[in-house]
Amino acid sequence: xxxxxxxxxxxxxxxxxxxxxxxxxxxxxxxxxxxxxxxxxxxxxxxxxxxxxxxxxxxxxxxxxxxxxxxxxxxxxxxxxxxxxxxxxxxxxxxxxxxxxxxxxxxxxxxxxxxxxxx
Numbered sequence: 001x002x003x004x005x006x007x008x009x010x011x012x013x014x015x016x017x018x019x020x021x022x023x024x025x026x027x028x029x030x031x032x033x034x035x036x037x038x039x040x041x042x043x044x045x046x047x048x049x050x051x052x053x054x055x056x057x058x059x060x061x062x063x064x065x066x067x068x069x070x071x072x073x074x075x076x077x078x079x080x081x082x083x084x085x086x087x088x089x090x091x092x093x094x095x096x097x098x099x100x101x102x103x104x105x106x107x108x109x110x111x112x113x114x115x116x117x118x119x
Contacts, residue, residue, distance in 0.1 A: 002019070003016060003019070003020065006019060012053050014041050014045065014051075014053055014054055014057075017037065017041065018034060018037060018038050018041065021033060021034040021037035021038070022034040041054050042054040042055070042057065042058050046058060047103070050103070050106070050107040050110070050111050051107070051111070052104055052107050052108055052111075055100055055103055055104050055107060056104060058100060059097065059100040059101065059104065062093055062096050062097055062100065063097060065093060066090065066093040066094065066097065069086060069089050069090055069093060070090055072086060073086045073087065073090060
């Protein structure tokens with residue numbers, strides 16, 4: 001019933017697949033299976049096929065990591081070298097965010113949404 005409820009609620013097909021993968025991971029006892037499925041969805045459907053939803057999910061996660069990294073950068077107990085390394089991570093995350101935003105803009109301009117057309 002969970003899957004039908006997700007469908008009836010208009011959940012993204014990607015979210016439904018991930019939900020099923022989490023259940024399979026739990027039942028099989030195979031840790032990391034759901035994360036692997038999510039990573040593959042983002043790589044294939046997001047980056048390769050340019051579906052917007054997986055790219056927006058990736059953008060959300062990168063922005064959240066950046067927020068946490070920037071917060072930890074403020075910690076005065078880190079050495080100068082550690083602050084430098086954290087600073088590099090901040091720079092890379094910001095560049096990745098811009099890259100993802102550009103990819104999303106391009107995908108939104110060039111592609112139709114993933115919809116199912118009823119005959």
